Amino acid sequence: MNVLNETASLANGVQIPRLGLGTWFIDDDVAAEAVRAAIDIGYRNIDTAQAYGNERGVGEGVRTSDVPRDEVFVSTKLAAEIKDHDRAVTAIEGSLDTLGLDHIDLMLIHAPQPWADFRGGDYADGNLQAWQALEVAHAAGRIRAIGVSNFLQPDLENILARGTVVPHVNQILVHPGNTPTELIGYCESKDILVEAYSPIAHGEILRNPTVREIADRYGVSVPQLCIRYTLQLGTVSLPKTANPDHMRSNAQVDFTITDEDMTALRDLDARDYGEHAAFPVYSGK
Numbered sequence: 001m002n003v004l005n006e007t008a009s010l011a012n013g014v015q016i017p018r019l020g021l022g023t024w025f026i027d028d029d030v031a032a033e034a035v036r037a038a039i040d041i042g043y044r045n046i047d048t049a050q051a052y053g054n055e056r057g058v059g060e061g062v063r064t065s066d067v068p069r070d071e072v073f074v075s076t077k078l079a080a081e082i083k084d085h086d087r088a089v090t091a092i093e094g095s096l097d098t099l100g101l102d103h104i105d106l107m108l109i110h111a112p113q114p115w116a117d118f119r120g121g122d123y124a125d126g127n128l129q130a131w132q133a134l135e136v137a138h139a140a141g142r143i144r145a146i147g148v149s150n151f152l153q154p155d156l157e158n159i160l161a162r163g164t165v166v167p168h169v170n171q172i173l174v175h176p177g178n179t180p181t182e183l184i185g186y187c188e189s190k191d192i193l194v195e196a197y198s199p200i201a202h203g204e205i206l207r208n209p210t211v212r213e214i215a216d217r218y219g220v221s222v223p224q225l226c227i228r229y230t231l232q233l234g235t236v237s238l239p240k241t242a243n244p245d246h247m248r249s250n251a252q253v254d255f256t257i258t259d260e261d262m263t264a265l266r267d268l269d270a271r272d273y274g275e276h277a278a279f280p281v282y283s284g285k
Contacts, residue, residue, distance in 0.1 A: 002042070003254065004042040022241075029057065036061045039061070050076065076107055078109050080115050109127060147168045166191065170187050170195070174230055177270025179265075199230040208268075211226070
């Protein structure tokens, strides 16, 4: 089966394609072209965020593709800095307006702390307020599913204890060399689907000799191995690219990694992100 045709079920029954297109670092002025190319290739899951600054272009790409809107799953994220109800309500409507869409398929809280204080202070009340705004938009049909991103177990427990909707998704950094097994297991136990962003470690994994050796044994590229790895973990995989050739290659993952190699990739510790280590989603600060 072509991976582009595979879907996973969220807890509310909404189907989400298991391979998506990440759009981080794709400029707004080229995002529409990239999204149209991806949809033309067969992608039906497009991921963006307010913080990416490209919602306008992503929305244009979805609207001007040859595929009906209801066949494309569009995700975006509430800016990490928004930790109160009223600003969250305004921002949700802002995303709908900027995307130019009448509904969003999935909207996430981008991080449990603002980026300037990532993994820092206590924002439990602010996260709950933002979550309640998402719950209202979800109940109104403006958003088909709601979730979080970069949330650790205590962050999730806050929402589970005080919210009325269990997050449908937790989008986290997952790749060979960075596999948060306990967090993935916890999410699975609560019927929270895990999405893997940056499954290729923003390109840095290409330098890893262990991963290269395993990929060579399967006759695939390192990105293909990494994407297949995250899929076999049971996550939705979101590799980022604006290059149509890479989009096609990323979808050619019709092979199976052995249990032995899955264990080797899971046990690998490779979290040196080079020039990208300054970004909070990688470095923790």
